[in-house]
Amino acid sequence: MELAFEKSGGLLPAIIQDERTGEVLMLGFMNAEAYDVTRRTGEVVFFSRSRNKLWNKGESSGHVLKVRDLRVDCDADALLVRVEPLGPGVCHEGYRSCFFRELDSNGEPRIVAERTFAPETVYGQPAAPGKERV
Amino acid sequence: MELAFEKSGGLLPAIIQDERTGEVLMLGFMNAEAYDVTRRTGEVVFFSRSRNKLWNKGESSGHVLKVRDLRVDCDADALLVRVEPLGPGVCHEGYRSCFFRELDSNGEPRIVAERTFAPETVYGQPAAPGKERV
Numbered sequence: 001m002e003l004a005f006e007k008s009g010g011l012l013p014a015i016i017q018d019e020r021t022g023e024v025l026m027l028g029f030m031n032a033e034a035y036d037v038t039r040r041t042g043e044v045v046f047f048s049r050s051r052n053k054l055w056n057k058g059e060s061s062g063h064v065l066k067v068r069d070l071r072v073d074c075d076a077d078a079l080l081v082r083v084e085p086l087g088p089g090v091c092h093e094g095y096r097s098c099f100f101r102e103l104d105s106n107g108e109p110r111i112v113a114e115r116t117f118a119p120e121t122v123y124g125q126p127a128a129p130g131k132e133r134v
Numbered sequence: 135m136e137l138a139f140e141k142s143g144g145l146l147p148a149i150i151q152d153e154r155t156g157e158v159l160m161l162g163f164m165n166a167e168a169y170d171v172t173r174r175t176g177e178v179v180f181f182s183r184s185r186n187k188l189w190n191k192g193e194s195s196g197h198v199l200k201v202r203d204l205r206v207d208c209d210a211d212a213l214l215v216r217v218e219p220l221g222p223g224v225c226h227e228g229y230r231s232c233f234f235r236e237l238d239s240n241g242e243p244r245i246v247a248e249r250t251f252a253p254e255t256v257y258g259q260p261a262a263p264g265k266e267r268v
Contacts, residue, residue: 001243007183013147013161013212022156027147027212039241049141072243073232074225078147078161080233091208098207099214107173109135109206 004077005032011047012079016090019068019082025090026098028057030079042067044081061122063087088116092123138211139166145181146213150224153202153216159224160232162191164213176201178215195256197221222250226257 005012011029018025028046030038034054037045044065048055058064064086071080089096093115100113139146145163152159162180164172168188171179178199182189192198198220205214223230227249234247 001237001241015149015158015161017158024149024151024158024214026207027149039237039239070237071233071246072235072237073160074227074229074234075232078232080158093208095208098209098212099205100208101206103135103173103204103206105173107135112205 001072001076003032003035003072003079004075007077011049012077014044014046014079014081016044016065017080017082018085020084023097024099025065025083025085025096028055035079038067038081039070044083057090058086061087061092063090063122065090092119094119094122135206135210137166137169137206137213138209141211145183146211148178148180148213148215150178150199151214151216152219154218157231158233159199159217159219159230162189169213172201172215173204178217191224192220195221195226197224197256199224226253228253228256 003012010031014028014030016025016028029049031047034045034047037054044057044067046055046057065083066086068082068084091098091100094117095113096116097113100111101109102112104110137146144165148162148164150159150162151157163183165181168179168181178191178201180189180191199217200220202216202218225232225234228251229247230250231247234245235243236246237243
């Protein structure tokens with residue numbers, strides 16, 4: 001089926017959910033090529049907006065996301081990718097999920113998850129801007 | 135905290151997840167005003183890209199989304215809103231979740247959910263483009 005890539009400048013948001021636990025792990029973007037490669041290889045590939053190229057999730061960390069199923073919404077302009085995540089977490093800050101902060105009623109963040117790995121041992125240096133970022 | 139609204143032309147993707155079941159229900163977009171109103175009222179408000187204005191989710195259906203908690207990702211450019219959904223479903227096609235179709239290995243859709251309501255009884259006419267759409 002046709003997906004509505006043109007609706008948002010060629011990119012669709014792709015929600016990544018742990019198939020086993022239901023936890024939402026991250027959100028990335030896919031262009032048509034990233035979507036095709038993801039579907040063909042069974043491993044999640046995004047389009048990195050900051051680096052302006054395809055981004056094989058896990059290419060530096062080894063924390064690959066194995067696709068279990070791929071869903072599309074009613075308007076064909078958003079994807080839900082249910083995955084088996086390899087490794088202890090998807091977030092370059094060292095958490096299982098990128099959504100490790102809750103916003104309180106004043107909009108201030110509070111960390112609500114435990115770190116599951118030390119980013120510097122995985123990425124070779126302290127988590128830095130541009131390292132495995134969307 | 136500052137959210138990265140400017141990164142995507144003023145809009146952040148907001149994932150809506152049923153807090154109780156973990157099911158991902160839909161994805162919408164929020165501008166700064168929609169985010170503020172959502173936080174202040176405790177009910178999800180999006181910015182509709184097609185109608186170019188705020189969209190109180192449930193305004194025509196009554197299927198309001200009560201915010202249970204609000205999370206932000208590591209780059210502050212995506213939101214995860216965990217909700218209590220009122221009513222039988224969020225999708226204008228009559229499903230609990232907008233992600234009611236799985237894509238097979240050829241990229242063809244297959245419906246994997248049961249309809250939970252008849253859209254025409256909720257929206258007064260068969261589901262039509264522009265009716266409660268992002």
